[in-house]
Amino acid sequence: MTAALGLPGTVHGQGATAPAPRPPAATSARKFKLKYAPHFGMFENSAGKDLFDQLKFMADQGFTALEDNGMMGRTPELQAQLGEAMTRLGIQMGVFVIQTGGNNSDRFTTGKPENPAQFRKACEAAVEVARRCNAKWMTVVPGAFERKLPIGLQHGNVIDTLRAGVDVLEKANLVMVLEPLSDNPDQFLRTSDQTYMICRAVNSPACKILFDMYHMQRNEGHMIPHIDYAWSEIGYFQIGDNPGRKEPGTGEVNYRNIFKHAHEKMQADNRDFIFGMEHGNAFPGREGEQKLIDAYVAADTF
Template identity: 25%
Template sequence: MPKFAANLSLLFNELPFLDRFEAAAAAGFDAVEFMFPYEFEADDIAARLKANGLRLVLFNLPAGNWAAGERGLAIYPNLVSEFRDSVDRASKYATALGCSQLHCLAGVAPGGADIRAMRKTYVENLRYAAERLASDGITLLIEAINTRDVPGYFLDTTAKAADIVESVEAQNIRLQYDIYHMQIMEGDLAPTIDKYLPMIAHIQIADTPGRNEPGTGEINYPFLFDHLDHIGYKGWVGCEYRPLSSTFDSLAWFRALKPKSV
């Protein structure tokens, strides 16, 4: 069975953020991930992780003004300084929290943008980030995101993301493969995972349509979970879905896989 991490930005959101760690542990999770830690003190998060025996496996670099629709800083030639500051900030949190993976959101390309200039900036920024993070033992991840949910997102297919990884030419940059996003953009999930497995360091899940829990949509998750075991995937699987009702009810699929955990 794959190793599952609860995404605390979406799961247990009936609770205040710092209370979600205890709920995740009580539900049987050994690890968590979330989008951003920056509105909380690292020491407060570290205390919740330790108290509940949890490992933090992933969070994002600062991504700009999220409420205003910004989805990353890395592609913009005029924001290189801000991007570098974001790498430093994320690295300090990751070191304090024992987290060895950081995801870098690329950004949304506005209409009429110079895509070549953005790609050049993106690759150069990722090279900087990978080198900066390597000294802390941190792997840098990039992820393709569907353009139905995030119109104009710079990376929208696995092939494009893999091309960026190859262009950066760093030992510590890998793919974050989101099954929900890639079902929307390209389908052919199992063969794509097979093809890019050496590059994939983290997987995230949700069903589609709706981005709800496994079993509520069209994706055959029992098959995919077995497939990940069969091909020897060793990374974490982040549960990044919106519970259809309560988080507890949404975890029926997880309890069926891990019947003794609750």
């Protein structure tokens, strides 16, 4: 997640105010095949620090989605203003992180009796945020292992806690996406097949997988087959090359092939996904931001 990485744009511009209403943005000449979603701060050198100017720049470059892990920490007024601006610019809101009291680090694995109620309350708050900014997906991380408990009991505790949240999200037609991580060995949720199993057990359209390709390359590799294995339970994708967690083309992952494969499966199954650009910039300044855009143009050429 961006907050954990310290990537730009998580809470930057909290105090930003909406500018005077603008006319609809001119249609960008560039049309990406997939919905790549930048985050605030990614194009700050080109667009400036104002969040609304950054949104306009993204739209002008052909991007049609945005993700903002820190959206839940912004003021309600700013959430609504950003939602209105995205609608005007033709940008779809991607994920934000459900804040459960500890930056989503509360351990669902422990089986504490208060966990389901606390998570349910966090989901209720997230519903209001989603309504303001027109979001559908929100990231959930179950936290760390509970080393004192057998692994099966930990899975059961996670499933019970998640079920308390889907009761809230289903009614609002929203989706939590569970993110397996590679940041450290204490993270409970680590692979796509483990997350698939949990989603099947929760058994709700409001609980799906966030397939972050950076983390999955590090934890399991064999990326295209794993996407196929978990396809029915994937709700959202994120991007980051490895090593380095930067834009496509800066590491070992053949993103052009992966994007082509996902695009073909999406067309065959009549499905649609956002692909969050949850990574840093490999190069500094405006020149680095243009190189990042060029990298997506190249990876999207298939």
